[in-house]
Amino acid sequence: HPYRAASPIDFWRRWHITLSAFLRNYLYIPLGGNRHGLPRQMGALGLTMLLGGLWHGAGWNFLTWGALHGAALIANHLGRRARAGEPVRASFAGVVLTQLFVALAWVPFRAGSLSAAGKLLRAMIPLDGVRWSELVELARTTRLPIPQSYLTKWGSVTPEAASVVWLSIVLATAMLITWP
Numbered sequence: 001h002p003y004r005a006a007s008p009i010d011f012w013r014r015w016h017i018t019l020s021a022f023l024r025n026y027l028y029i030p031l032g033g034n035r036h037g038l039p040r041q042m043g044a045l046g047l048t049m050l051l052g053g054l055w056h057g058a059g060w061n062f063l064t065w066g067a068l069h070g071a072a073l074i075a076n077h078l079g080r081r082a083r084a085g086e087p088v089r090a091s092f093a094g095v096v097l098t099q100l101f102v103a104l105a106w107v108p109f110r111a112g113s114l115s116a117a118g119k120l121l122r123a124m125i126p127l128d129g130v131r132w133s134e135l136v137e138l139a140r141t142t143r144l145p146i147p148q149s150y151l152t153k154w155g156s157v158t159p160e161a162a163s164v165v166w167l168s169i170v171l172a173t174a175m176l177i178t179w180p
Helices: 008-014 017-028 038-056 060-082 092-110 114-124 132-141 148-154 159-178
Strands: none
Touching: 008 017, 008 060, 008 092, 017 038, 038 060, 060 092, 060 114, 092 114
């Protein structure tokens, strides 16, 4: 259950176990793993995720996806190291933040190009006045698996309402997957 993960480290332990084992055994460990000091460990982690992105396809969007996950893993490891001695516990906030990060990181992975990913992200997070209708139009022209009937129905929703709906979906999903 990767979407029950409460951190990027936990997400990658749960996600695509065969790929994760391959990346660990044939890239991360030969690059030094965690046996040769912190700088080399963080470099090996970042390079492993970049190569994992490249494994998915030869494009800047896949490298960006790998770089995002590499940065999240590095930050997560450094945060755990800074809190050495404290037990690592799954929390609702951790699940929500991990879910939000993973959902946003899927955008460059799934978009046809980095410019399309940028437009999608700007439309998803309407901070600069981007209209929901622009997101709908982008969804029609990209490879996102959204039925056309949904796009027609959602085309008239205001950006504020769309943001509330999107945030509600993320929170509801996080609550459902962390429910005992």
